[in-house]
Amino acid sequence: MEKILVGLKRVVDYNVRVRVKSDGTGVETDGVKMSINPFDEIALEEALRIKERGEATEVVVVSIGASEAQQQLRTGLAMGADRAILIEADPDLDALSRARALLELVNREQPGLVILGKQAIDDDNSQTGQMLAALWGRPQATFASEIELSGDTARVIREVDVGLETIEIDLPAVITCDLRLNEPRYVKLPDIMKAKKKPLDELAFGELGVAASPELAATGFEPPAERAKGIMVEDVSGLVAALKDKGLL
Amino acid sequence: MSKILVIGEHDGHSLNPSIAKTVACAAEIGDASIDVVVFAEAAADIAAEAATLDSVSKVLTVENPANSKPLAAVIAPQVVAMAPAYSHIFGPSTTFGRDLMPRVAALLGVNQISDVMSVNSAHEFQRPIYAGNVVMTVQAPADHPVVATVRTASYTAVGNSNSAPVEATSCDAELPTHTRYIELQAGKSDRPDLQTAAKVVSGGRALGSAENFDIIYALADKMGAGVGASRAAVDAGYVPNEMQVGQTGKIIAPDLYVAIGISGAIQHLTGIKDAGTIVAINKDAEAPIFEVADVGLVGDLFNIVPELTDSLE
Numbered sequence: 001m002e003k004i005l006v007g008l009k010r011v012v013d014y015n016v017r018v019r020v021k022s023d024g025t026g027v028e029t030d031g032v033k034m035s036i037n038p039f040d041e042i043a044l045e046e047a048l049r050i051k052e053r054g055e056a057t058e059v060v061v062v063s064i065g066a067s068e069a070q071q072q073l074r075t076g077l078a079m080g081a082d083r084a085i086l087i088e089a090d091p092d093l094d095a096l097s098r099a100r101a102l103l104e105l106v107n108r109e110q111p112g113l114v115i116l117g118k119q120a121i122d123d124d125n126s127q128t129g130q131m132l133a134a135l136w137g138r139p140q141a142t143f144a145s146e147i148e149l150s151g152d153t154a155r156v157i158r159e160v161d162v163g164l165e166t167i168e169i170d171l172p173a174v175i176t177c178d179l180r181l182n183e184p185r186y187v188k189l190p191d192i193m194k195a196k197k198k199p200l201d202e203l204a205f206g207e208l209g210v211a212a213s214p215e216l217a218a219t220g221f222e223p224p225a226e227r228a229k230g231i232m233v234e235d236v237s238g239l240v241a242a243l244k245d246k247g248l249l
Numbered sequence: 250m251s252k253i254l255v256i257g258e259h260d261g262h263s264l265n266p267s268i269a270k271t272v273a274c275a276a277e278i279g280d281a282s283i284d285v286v287v288f289a290e291a292a293a294d295i296a297a298e299a300a301t302l303d304s305v306s307k308v309l310t311v312e313n314p315a316n317s318k319p320l321a322a323v324i325a326p327q328v329v330a331m332a333p334a335y336s337h338i339f340g341p342s343t344t345f346g347r348d349l350m351p352r353v354a355a356l357l358g359v360n361q362i363s364d365v366m367s368v369n370s371a372h373e374f375q376r377p378i379y380a381g382n383v384v385m386t387v388q389a390p391a392d393h394p395v396v397a398t399v400r401t402a403s404y405t406a407v408g409n410s411n412s413a414p415v416e417a418t419s420c421d422a423e424l425p426t427h428t429r430y431i432e433l434q435a436g437k438s439d440r441p442d443l444q445t446a447a448k449v450v451s452g453g454r455a456l457g458s459a460e461n462f463d464i465i466y467a468l469a470d471k472m473g474a475g476v477g478a479s480r481a482a483v484d485a486g487y488v489p490n491e492m493q494v495g496q497t498g499k500i501i502a503p504d505l506y507v508a509i510g511i512s513g514a515i516q517h518l519t520g521i522k523d524a525g526t527i528v529a530i531n532k533d534a535e536a537p538i539f540e541v542a543d544v545g546l547v548g549d550l551f552n553i554v555p556e557l558t559d560s561l562e
Contacts, residue, residue: 017515018379027383095351096360123378124496125363126347130321131355139322139428142348145490155431160344161444161499162260163435163491167320170427179480179497180490214393216360220386224377224522230543236556239528242544246526248448248505249472249561 001112001149001171003058004047007102008076009037010069010091011122020221027122027221036072039117041079042177045184046147047115048080055149056112058082062105064098065091070200077195078187084198089205095123096213097205099131104208106136111172113154118143118176129176139169143178251281251371253337256328257299257308258345259289261317264298266445267341267399269406274399275339276304276407277368284309286331288324290317292417301409308415318430319345325352326422332357332394336371342398342500354396362387362397376400380496381519401444402502402523436489438476440466443492446475449503449524451494454481455510455532455550462487464551465509468558477501479511495520510550513538530554 012018013033021028036044047059061076063069064087073084087101106114119126126142133140141147141156145164148155149171158165159178233239243249253275258265268285275283284307285299292310299308309331315323328349332338338353340346342364354361367375372389374397389395443449450472452465462482469476477494478487494501496516502523509530511517518541521527529542530553539545546553 012379018382020383027379094360096355096358099355121380121496123363124380125351125361127351127354127361127363130348130351133322134325134352134355137425139425140348140352141428142321143344158344159490160433161491163433163489165433166431168429168431173427180484214359214390216362216390217388218385219373219388222384222386224381224384227522227527227541227543230527230539230541230545232539232545232547235546235548236553236560239530239544239546239557240560243505243526243528248526 003111005111005114006044006047007116008040008063009120010072011037037120041184043115045182077198078191084200086202095127100210102132103135114174133174139173142176145180252335253283254335255285256340257285257287259295267401270401270404271341271399273404273407282306288316296415300413303407305413321349322428327420328353329356330420330422337395346398359393364400366400366403402500441475443475448474448505450474450507451477453479453511459487464554471561512536
């Protein structure tokens with residue numbers, strides 16, 4: 001195939017312990033380390049491997065969000081993507097609007113495959129890939145742990161609750177990645193320098209002519225209820241006694 | 250009055266236990282009728298099971314050879330065809346529900362609410378974000394259908410003393426052939442199912458090998474428990490991936506969870522937050538697992554676990 005489109009979302013780094021803003025209007029992101037959503041990094045790695053095997057000729061990375069998402073796109077270019085597109089939008093843009101924006105991009109770019117992470121680790125929605133596939137009228141293979149391309153079809157092994165499910169899909173299609181699909185490469189310094197010369201196009205979300213979605217209103221944010229403080233026991237008999245006390249043994 | 254449609258996940262033979270919990274969430278919306286729909290090749294046995302669930306008004310069956318396997322691309326247009334009669338469409342937050350429901354939502358032109366953990370009203374819900382470190386309240390527009398997945402670990406299954414009517418129906422929808430089911434490799438186990446077991450014993454990286462995991466199985470079998478694992482243990486190849494507990498694995502809520510040699514990374518804790526009692530056994534007294542444990546024991550698991558197994562009747 002000619003082209004693979006990969007989505008990269010800018011999210012709070014997975015090592016950061018997030019805090020709710022004191023006024024409960026959202027999550028503190030000021031001065032917090034931001035990174036590529038880890039599942040999206042896996043998506044890009046897979047696209048690059050497909051290209052390196054000679055099964056695709058171009059890998060295009062796209063991010064929808066604040067202009068700072070350029071940093072994540074540059075990282076994607078340093079990993080090996082050929083070019084980048086930033087759709088400047090509210091970083092909290094809803095999933096359906098994201099899917100509609102990606103569809104517009106799909107119509108312009110005509111990729112043979114769109115690879116996304118299975119979910120973003122900020123909103124934990126796990127929706128955009130499935131929504132894009134629905135709007136596009138094409139197959140979806142979510143939670144992929146193995147992808148094998150052959151001509152106009154792909155065989156995908158999916159991580160489902162009961163085990164590993166294999167499906168065959170016609171291309172073009174949307175695939176979303178699970179953890180065990182691959183281990184993303186590290187970016188090397190010369191690649192970072194090279195990435196500065198690669199094209200990064202910017203366009204405003206409004207320019208895409210995407211219909212407004214009926215939005216969900218986030219009306220409150222709070223920390224989860226904490227568990228009561230536990231007890232420490234000295235030995236196995238203490239453990240057994242504690243569990244018998246609770247009626248669990 | 251709310252009219253709620255619950256998508257009845259099944260494996261071709263029986264109803265998935267997550268559905269009784271999804272119905273429990275739907276029942277939190279007062280003044281509602283709840284229908285369960287079963288898309289299957291042969292739906293009778295599955296529908297009969299769904300009909301026993303308390304709070305269910307009616308069970309609908311859509312029998313079609315195309316529905317023999319759980320393909321989102323095939324089921325979604327059929328759900329959409331039924332949608333006009335409903336104010337809410339709920340599915341479980343299993344891999345099946347998470348695959349299907351956003352496809353349904355997009356075809357209906359609405360956003361989806363993922364992982365509902367509590368119901369404030371017919372259009373206001375709470376859900377976890379940031380791996381459960383933040384709880385968000387969301388309001389859905391009242392003039393559109395609400396499409397949601399239910400975080401089943403937050404709910405207790407409804408009882409099964411009902412006998413709701415079962416009705417066969419058909420869906421006027423064009424079904425795609427671009428997605429084809431090939432096979433399922435399922436881990437075979439006689440132990441209680443990890444997702445629904447009342448007791449779960451999990452092992453982590455500290456077990457050190459697949460062979461050493463035998464002491465976890467032995468303890469679990471003595472307790473009648475399901476067996477889980479941390480991501481580190483799965484990544485190290487000690488156990489298959491379907492045993493992984495955590496944000497990217499299974500989110501569970503057993504009455505008793507025993508974490509053995511698991512340090513307690515945030516992504517693991519996300520998966521066990523709703524457990525009744527958490528027991529931690531770890532040689533590192535500073536391990537984060539002890540921050541959430543109800544009962545903690547510091548020591549060498551290779552001594553403690555066999556001793557614990559022997560001490561149980």
